[in-house]
Amino acid sequence: MHRTGELFGQFETMEQQRESASLGMWVFLSTEVLFFGGMFMTYTLNRSTYPDVFGEASRSINLTLGAVNTIVLIASSLTMAMSVWASQVGKKQLLTIFLILTLILGSVFLGIKGIEYHEKFVEHHVPGLNFSFEPGASVATNAHAQLFFSLYFAMTGLHALHMIIGAGLLIWLIGQSLKGRFTPEYSTPVDLIGLYWHFVDIVWIFLFPLLYLIDRH
Amino acid sequence: MSTTPAARPSATPGNTLPREHYLNATYGIRSWLLTTDHKRIALLYLVSVTFFFFIGGAFATMIRIHLLTPNGYLVTAETYNKLFTMHGVAMIFFFLIPSIPAVLGNFLIPLMIGAKDLAFPKINLLSWYIYLVGGSFVLYSFSTGGLDTGWTFYTPLSSVYSNSAVTPAVIGVFINGFSSILTGLNFIVTIHTMRAPGMTWFRLPLFVWAHYATSIIFILGTPVIAITLLLAGLERMLHLGFFNPALGGDPILFQHLFWFYSHPAVYIMILPAMGVISEIIPTFARKPIFGYTFIAGSSIAIAVIGFFVWAHHMFLTGESAYAALTFSLLSYLVAIPSAVKVFNWTSTLYKGSISWDTPMLYALGFIGLFLVGGLTGLFLACLGLDIHIHDTYFVVAHFHYIMVGGAVMGYVGGLHFWWPKITGRLYPEFLARIAAVTLFIGFNLTFFPQFILGYLGMPRRYHSYPPEFQVFNVMSTAGASILALGYLLPMVYLIWSMRYGTVAGRNPWPATGLEWQTDSPPLTENFDVTPEVTWEAYDFVNRPDLGLDVKGAPSLAPAHGDD
Numbered sequence: 001m002h003r004t005g006e007l008f009g010q011f012e013t014m015e016q017q018r019e020s021a022s023l024g025m026w027v028f029l030s031t032e033v034l035f036f037g038g039m040f041m042t043y044t045l046n047r048s049t050y051p052d053v054f055g056e057a058s059r060s061i062n063l064t065l066g067a068v069n070t071i072v073l074i075a076s077s078l079t080m081a082m083s084v085w086a087s088q089v090g091k092k093q094l095l096t097i098f099l100i101l102t103l104i105l106g107s108v109f110l111g112i113k114g115i116e117y118h119e120k121f122v123e124h125h126v127p128g129l130n131f132s133f134e135p136g137a138s139v140a141t142n143a144h145a146q147l148f149f150s151l152y153f154a155m156t157g158l159h160a161l162h163m164i165i166g167a168g169l170l171i172w173l174i175g176q177s178l179k180g181r182f183t184p185e186y187s188t189p190v191d192l193i194g195l196y197w198h199f200v201d202i203v204w205i206f207l208f209p210l211l212y213l214i215d216r217h
Numbered sequence: 218m219s220t221t222p223a224a225r226p227s228a229t230p231g232n233t234l235p236r237e238h239y240l241n242a243t244y245g246i247r248s249w250l251l252t253t254d255h256k257r258i259a260l261l262y263l264v265s266v267t268f269f270f271f272i273g274g275a276f277a278t279m280i281r282i283h284l285l286t287p288n289g290y291l292v293t294a295e296t297y298n299k300l301f302t303m304h305g306v307a308m309i310f311f312f313l314i315p316s317i318p319a320v321l322g323n324f325l326i327p328l329m330i331g332a333k334d335l336a337f338p339k340i341n342l343l344s345w346y347i348y349l350v351g352g353s354f355v356l357y358s359f360s361t362g363g364l365d366t367g368w369t370f371y372t373p374l375s376s377v378y379s380n381s382a383v384t385p386a387v388i389g390v391f392i393n394g395f396s397s398i399l400t401g402l403n404f405i406v407t408i409h410t411m412r413a414p415g416m417t418w419f420r421l422p423l424f425v426w427a428h429y430a431t432s433i434i435f436i437l438g439t440p441v442i443a444i445t446l447l448l449a450g451l452e453r454m455l456h457l458g459f460f461n462p463a464l465g466g467d468p469i470l471f472q473h474l475f476w477f478y479s480h481p482a483v484y485i486m487i488l489p490a491m492g493v494i495s496e497i498i499p500t501f502a503r504k505p506i507f508g509y510t511f512i513a514g515s516s517i518a519i520a521v522i523g524f525f526v527w528a529h530h531m532f533l534t535g536e537s538a539y540a541a542l543t544f545s546l547l548s549y550l551v552a553i554p555s556a557v558k559v560f561n562w563t564s565t566l567y568k569g570s571i572s573w574d575t576p577m578l579y580a581l582g583f584i585g586l587f588l589v590g591g592l593t594g595l596f597l598a599c600l601g602l603d604i605h606i607h608d609t610y611f612v613v614a615h616f617h618y619i620m621v622g623g624a625v626m627g628y629v630g631g632l633h634f635w636w637p638k639i640t641g642r643l644y645p646e647f648l649a650r651i652a653a654v655t656l657f658i659g660f661n662l663t664f665f666p667q668f669i670l671g672y673l674g675m676p677r678r679y680h681s682y683p684p685e686f687q688v689f690n691v692m693s694t695a696g697a698s699i700l701a702l703g704y705l706l707p708m709v710y711l712i713w714s715m716r717y718g719t720v721a722g723r724n725p726w727p728a729t730g731l732e733w734q735t736d737s738p739p740l741t742e743n744f745d746v747t748p749e750v751t752w753e754a755y756d757f758v759n760r761p762d763l764g765l766d767v768k769g770a771p772s773l774a775p776a777h778g779d780d
Contacts, residue, residue, distance in 0.1 A: 009333065009334070009742075010332065010333045010334035010335070010336065010338060010411070011336075011411075012747065016410055016411070019409075019410050020336040020337075020406050020407075020409075020410040020411070023405075023406045023409055023410060024336065024337060024402060024403075024406045027401075027402045027405050027406060027436055028402060030436060030437065031398050031402070031436045031437070031439070031440045032440070034436075034437050034438075034440040034441050035440035035441075035443060035444055036444075037440075037441065037444075038440070038441045038443075038444035038445055038448075038474055039444055039448070041470075041474065042448065042459060042470060042474070045467065045470055046465075046466075046467070049465075049467070050465065127455065127457050128455035128456055128457060140465070143458060143463075143464045143465045144465045146457070146458060146464065147457075147458050147459070147464065147465050147466060150451075150457040150458065150459060151459070154448065154451065
């Protein structure tokens with residue numbers, strides 16, 4: 001395993017290596033935008049085709065938990081930003097603490113998301129598993145509500161997958177940070193994983209109003 | 218045969234292979250499967266895409282044999298549907314899209330810009346493994362009965378009604394997408410940050426510009442097809458309704474999302490080939506390329522405009538007249554940067570000192586075939602005419618002119634051009650010229666009759682046809698057998714030349730690019746010392762090292778000033 005902070009063979013200078021890594025992450029995130037973009041498109045189109053059923057279905061998801069989760073995630077972005085700052089000014093202990101806080105907040109988010117999924121499971125709102133929207137709903141309403149929940153699970157599921165990957169990366173970062181690998185001269189992994197983490201948060205900032213807030217009076 | 222003052226490749230005896238190079242630096246199967254050397258990864262890709270090319274080719278052969286007679290006795294209608302589907306899936310996703318970028322691009326981009334490797338060598342290897350995993354899923358689908366949806370996977374046929382192995386194929390194409398994304402990411406970062414001192418943006422070979430444009434499509438287009446196929450796959454596996462009208466979904470949305478990637482994907486196939494041609498033409502016309510900045514800019518323009526033309530595949534789906542008009546107009550616009558390239562290549566040839574080496578034969582063939590393919594594309598972008606020729610053999614002929622006549626000609630031509638660099642040895646020139654001419658004749662005989670068939674109204678994807686169409690189908694099948702020969706021949710002599718070919722030396726043509734400044738085959742690190750670029754792109758004059766007699770030739774202005 002390559003030790004962090006060394007110059008890889010293909011580069012001439014550390015500066016070039018840093019620049020490449022950073023640009024690589026930005027390019028990757030632009031790919032991610034389009035990756036989520038296809039789903040946002042699908043959701044938006046269906047939302048405008050079936051505004052009533054989608055409105056009704058969206059009111060059945062738990063706004064309180066969603067709102068709490070939004071706050072949790074924004075807080076985790078703050079602690080992540082603090083980690084990046086800590087690594088840049090060389091406060092090694094603080095870096096580890098902020099990384100651990102970020103990991104905890106990310107895990108809380110996933111836990112609350114799990115509770116929400118469980119609620120949906122109990123209510124038979126999981127598509128493909130004995131789906132039934134509400135007693136007495138027409139076949140069409142049922143189908144369109146299932147469309148909403150399919151998209152809900154696909155979008156939040158893909159987002160959660162990104163959170164899980166982010167949590168894995170954080171665990172690795174914490175390990176490296178405990179070994180004291182990050183210095184003001186070398187903090188690229190913290191910066192890059194920070195970028196990734198913020199991106200995943202921003203996706204949620206779009207998901208939350210789209211899924212929870214529209215048409216809720 | 219040659220009118221140039223330079224020594225021909227065959228007349229440069231005394232070359233010896235370098236003592237150490239990337240092929241003999243390490244030995245053993247592990248040294249290949251765990252390599253991070255972009256040149257070795259390129260060869261891994263070369264073997265894998267060739268494998269898929271022959272699988273796709275075998276399906277094509279069966280299709281053409283079946284269509285010899287109006288009723289087709291070779292296979293059943295169901296099998297026929299599977300054959301053209303699997304031909305498309307194998308050729309598009311596993312041959313055409315990775316061919317030039319992952320083989321030639323991988324090998325050449327670091328060499329051309331004077332870098333030791335790509336920016337992320339491990340990610341480069343990872344992308345090859347992802348390609349293999351995706352390819353395995355698709356081969357699993359093929360070998361457990363195949364799929365019959367067409368390469369477009371249109372829903373709800375693919376997600377509900379098809380009784381064939383759609384799921385593994387969709388998963389395979391989904392996975393393979395990440396291989397493209399990582400390749401594109403690697404190229405973009407490498408071109409931005411890894412250029413040698415003096416290698417400014419406007420001194421980059423046009424091959425590199427073409428790959429930069431291609432990479433933009435890789436990273437912005439591929440994720441959309443990935444998510445679309447993911448949704449379609451979920452729909453099939455869990456009986457959801459994203460694109461199924463019976464459950465409230467919208468099948469037209471699938472088509473929009475599909476073509477949002479799959480039309481730009483056409484430019485993924487053709488742009489790198491245009492890059493290859495832009496290298497070959499100045500080398501064998503012994504003249505700096507005409508309109509460097511315009512060719513470079515037109516690559517970017519094609520990539521950008523290419524993102525806004527997708528719905529011209531959907532004129533007959535009932536999209537609104539205004540949408541159709543807009544997409545028709547935008548599709549016409551792509552013709553402008555494409556024509557810019559063709560005119561600039563032609564102008565480069567004008568008063569050039571042309572030699573008819575094999576790569577040049579492919580390049581000239583490319584220009585002609587691309588011209589036919591491109592102009593018939595305008596027929597299809599034309600709203601009224603498209604109603605008549607939509608889903609006919611006219612379309613099939615059109616896109617084969619672009620993909621086979623364009624992309625594959627560029628790929629094979631590029632393989633010949635850089636073969637001495639890749640292997641250190643020259644291919645047999647005489648055989649190679651015969652193969653190039655065979656390919657050109659075979660190709661035209663196969664696909665030109667299909668334009669006529671389509672115009673007369675023969676629909677694509679049908680396993681039978683009215684007897685009056687038979688004569689053109691027989692011509693097409695006859696052409697296909699010549700074409701097959703044209704592909705097998707290079708396969709044989711290129712492999713032969715790896716051992717028995719004449720040793721090439723550093724710069725057999727000679728060409729101006731940085732890749733020709735190092736050993737053939739190059740060192741694992743590419744260059745002994747990081748090169749410093751002090752000349753403009755395609756400058757034959759201020760290059761005494763090329764050994765050309767250019768006394769009295771005008772000196773070359775910087776590239777961005779010449780047009």
